[in-house]
Amino acid sequence: MKKLKFFINYDNEETWLNRLAQDGQLLSRRRLFYTFEPAKPGSAVVRVDYRAKMMRADFDDYITLFEDAGWEHRAGNRHGGSQYFAKRFSGPASPSPEKDAAANDIFSDAESKALRYRRSINRRSVALYLFALQSFITLFVNGNFSLEHLTHLQDFYLTPGLWDLTGVEFVLRFAFETPLVLTFELFPLLIVACTPVLLAQVILQYRLLKKVDKSKQDPFIQKRERTS
Amino acid sequence: MRNSLLPLTETVFYVLLALRDPAHGYLIMSRVESLSEGEVRLAAGTLYGALENLLKQTLIARVTSDDPRRKVYQLTEHGRQTLLQDTQRMNHMINAFDNAQKE
Numbered sequence: 046m047k048k049l050k051f052f053i054n055y056d057n058e059e060t061w062l063n064r065l066a067q068d069g070q071l072l073s074r075r076r077l078f079y080t081f082e083p084a085k086p087g088s089a090v091v092r093v094d095y096r097a098k099m100m101r102a103d104f105d106d107y108i109t110l111f112e113d114a115g116w117e118h119r120a121g122n123r124h125g126g127s128q129y130f131a132k133r134f135s136g137p138a139s140p141s142p143e144k145d146a147a148a149n150d151i152f153s154d155a156e157s158k159a160l161r162y163r164r165s166i167n168r169r170s171v172a173l174y175l176f177a178l179q180s181f182i183t184l185f186v187n188g189n190f191s192l193e194h195l196t197h198l199q200d201f202y203l204t205p206g207l208w209d210l211t212g213v214e215f216v217l218r219f220a221f222e223t224p225l226v227l228t229f230e231l232f233p234l235l236i237v238a239c240t241p242v243l244l245a246q247v248i249l250q251y252r253l254l255k256k257v258d259k260s261k262q263d264p265f266i267q268k269r270e271r272t273s
Numbered sequence: 274m275r276n277s278l279l280p281l282t283e284t285v286f287y288v289l290l291a292l293r294d295p296a297h298g299y300l301i302m303s304r305v306e307s308l309s310e311g312e313v314r315l316a317a318g319t320l321y322g323a324l325e326n327l328l329k330q331t332l333i334a335r336v337t338s339d340d341p342r343r344k345v346y347q348l349t350e351h352g353r354q355t356l357l358q359d360t361q362r363m364n365h366m367i368n369a370f371d372n373a374q375k376e
Contacts, residue, residue, distance in 0.1 A: 154283070
């Protein structure tokens with residue numbers, strides 16, 4: 046089963062993935078789409094971490110630590126982004142995800158849970174600065190830019206008399222110049238268009254982070270029931 | 274001068290305490306559980322993040338290990354000092370509490 050969905054809030058993403066796991070669909074891959082494979086309903090809990098790009102050895106160490114603690118790496122890769130882990134329960138007495146927090150979460154205090162947002166905001170922010178810089182250069186330094194240019198795409202081609210050429214010569218020159226036009230003219234435009242989307246994402250995540258910071262009184266600290 | 278890393282969080286305190294002898298991630302988790310007599314159980318993501326920070330703050334350092342898939346860490350002198358200072362800080366608070374009770 047494949048599904049396409051976008052999340053900004055990791056808690057909502059986890060809730061959604063766990064609801065599907067309860068119904069017997071366990072995440073097996075995440076590219077653009079989430080891919081699920083059938084599993085025994087309610088036999089696993091799924092958690093999401095966020096990591097920037099890592100060296101191979103660091104990534105192995107990271108995955109091994111989770112595996113040692115009973116978490117199977119289901120999706121994600123060392124080039125950065127969300128990392129998906131699942132813990133499976135065997136036997137009839139599988140605890141519900143909410144009941145036994147100690148065994149069922151990859152975070153045991155509120156601070157580390159909040160840092161997950163901070164890591165992903167940092168990475169998105171860097172991308173945002175680069176996008177903003179690129180937009181600035183495109184719009185102002187290149188100068189005389191207006192949306193009208195989009196209706197005259199042929200003006201982006203600089204070869205003199207290109208549009209009067211015919212036959213093989215036209216095809217060759219056109220093929221030669223098109224990648225240049227895409228790189229220097231249209232790609233920056235695409236980036237300018239993406240900036241508001243990315244900005245919205247960062248703002249939303251930042252607000253979430255504030256919320257998580259405030260809820261520090263709410264202890265995620267995993268403690269065993271005291272046997273008094 | 275007062276150590277700016279104080280007070281330590283419960284997670285950090287127990288991780289440092291567990292690293293007086295070298296250990297890899299999972300060994301730290303089980304040591305923390307037994308050192309705290311089952312009171313504190315660290316989750317994998319929390320521990321990984323804590324180790325990253327402690328390395329940056331030079332409270333712990335990596336030591337060589339035979340296992341290429343598991344990094345091994347140990348307390349540094351800076352870490353040892355910080356752990357000691359935090360314990361003294363907490364002792365001080367406990368004394369203050371006891372004295373206040375007596376009045």
